[in-house]
């Protein structure tokens with residue numbers, strides 16, 4: 001009965017879309033659900049019968065051999081993903097803050113609770129198949145997808161996950177595309193820039209630069225992004241492409257490399273039904289080309305539902321169905337659940353996973369618009385979920401376990417390597433140069449934003465006016481100006497550099513997870529790439545302040561003062577990078593930076609001249625101290641004098657200068673050089689240990 005309903009439903013869908021019929025009458029429900037897995041033969045037969053070929057949306061270029069795309073990508077490597085008894089749990093520690101003593105007590109009193117997120121997940125997806133993971137919100141779809149994509153490191157994972165009977169490794173990483181639920185893209189790049197840079201980084205070395213760009217353009221066409229290719233991606237506060245277009249860019253980003261295994265987290269959420277269908281059709285076409293596709297999906301339309309080959313239905317972290325999509329309804333019919341009125345099978349299955357079964361009230365059955373009732377009490381919901389879980393486990397015991405090949409455990413797997421050598425898609429130098437250009441393009445708006453320019457110009461002009469044409473005779477004012485220049489350019493860059501890594505954290509994690517580039521290439525490109533832009537503002541400011549402020553008008557003094565400013569900017573930038581990379585949280589990093597900035601400023605040698613011995617060492621940590629000393633040395637000589645009382649005194653004897661001294665310049669240069677390299681090196685280490 002249900003089988004007929006399902007077939008009927010499929011027919012009506014097929015008719016609506018393509019006028020073709022899908023599937024035919026099948027055997028009894030029990031007999032139908034004899035396979036845990038669908039064999040390739042059965043699958044390809046099904047694919048032929050599905051008759052969806054004429055739905056194609058400009059798919060020619062996505063043929064398995066890459067026809068229509070020049071040059072040809074390697075044909076996909078067939079990948080079978082098997083997972084068995086996969087469990088995932090996380091420990092929920094009580095929230096403790098160091099300043100809240102009460103929370104310490106609660107931490108001691110309560111042991112961390114283990115939260116089971118996934119329990120005994122089992123399944124297999126073969127090349128050519130598209131698996132949909134369906135389930136209510138919070139049922140564990142994203143978590144399982146992340147685990148299958150090798151992207152979960154926190155928590156406790158047990159079970160077996162194999163890719164062609166091998167563990168997940170670097171080779172697999174580069175064959176895998178992963179589209180996250182939130183689109184992780186650089187907001188200031190255009191669609192075309194985003195995809196061209198991705199192509200340059202991700203496509204194999206055999207491709208020439210022109211070929212890579214051509215591939216990006218082809219994918220833009222395939223995903224219908226041509227109209228918006230020159231529009232910026234945008235973000236929360238920056239108008240860019242639409243949500244649907246952004247999602248398609250994320251998918252295009254992965255499709256560029258023509259991955260053999262493609263994982264997608266809710267690729268259709270927030271899209272209208274036509275675009276959603278188009279995306280799923282694209283994925284189906286990719287699968288037909290021999291790829292393995294695994295996607296989570298929230299609430300598919302019936303049309304979309306019928307495009308999936310396999311279905312994994314989750315309920316509260318448990319599987320309640322895994323198998324061919326076409327057999328899902330017959331399975332539930334066989335265990336006593338069938339829709340009592342015509343409905344989208346996906347809705348029916350989602351309701352079941354939610355522990356709800358809608359029925360037309362028998363008393364109203366005669367009425368055409370009969371009332372829909374559902375057994376919704378909490379205990380009923382739990383009972384239904386339990387029944388479904390148990391029924392699935394029972395079915396699994398009888399039918400399916402044997403069809404999954406046994407494999408070594410996940411812990412053993414991780415120690416084994418694959419024989420195939422992992423290769424970076426591009427050379428270090430290529431990675432560096434693409435990343436440097438990308439980073440400069442992404443930041444061009446930021447660095448030259450009108451606001452920043454106005455800010456620096458305003459401060460410089462005000463500063464120039466306040467100290468207008470000062471002379472060494474006004475020694476107190478002039479050393480004040482030198483200290484101000486040092487502190488301003490010593491701290492301003494910290495607060496811009498702090499944002500560098502935390503704001504790109506997700507991007508970095510995503511790109512590193514897909515093996516796009518080496519961390520050294522990214523790190524150097526990100527830090528070196530910003531330099532020319534970061535150095536323009538201090539250059540402009542220095543011209544204004546130096547000449548308005550009446551500082552020493554010789555080329556030697558001007559340029560050495562200028563180089564000192566650039567030096568301090570670089571050191572401060574390094575400290576900002578370190579704080580950002582170590583904290584990976586802008587709020588925390590800025591708070592810590594403000595404490596450090598104040599400490600360095602106070603210990604810089606201008607405000608306090610007689611520091612107590614126990615804290616006197618602090619100045620040696622302050623880069624302001626060394627930079628201020630260098631600035632003094634650029635302006636004054638040993639024998640230079642200033643007007644004091646009725647006569648003239650040596651500048652080196654003026655208290656603020658005397659306690660700093662203008663000798664031993666080499667030590668200051670050395671100290672700043674160590675900081676310049678040291679902060680960056682520590683920042684790199686912090687980035688390397690960044691939690692995903």
Ligand SMILES: Nc1ncnc2c1ncn2[C@@H]1O[C@H](COP(=O)(O)OP(=O)(O)OP(=O)(O)O)[C@@H](O)[C@H]1O
Pocket residue numbers: 090115117135136137138139140141142143144154155298
């Ligand atoms: N690291 C973690 N710490 C605490 N809870 C976690 C963690 N990872 C997952 N969970 C919990 O596991 C459950 C499943 O989350 P998951 O994001 O996989 O659900 P989902 O089915 O993808 O939901 P949605 O459709 O809303 O995205 C949620 O209750 C989530 O809060």
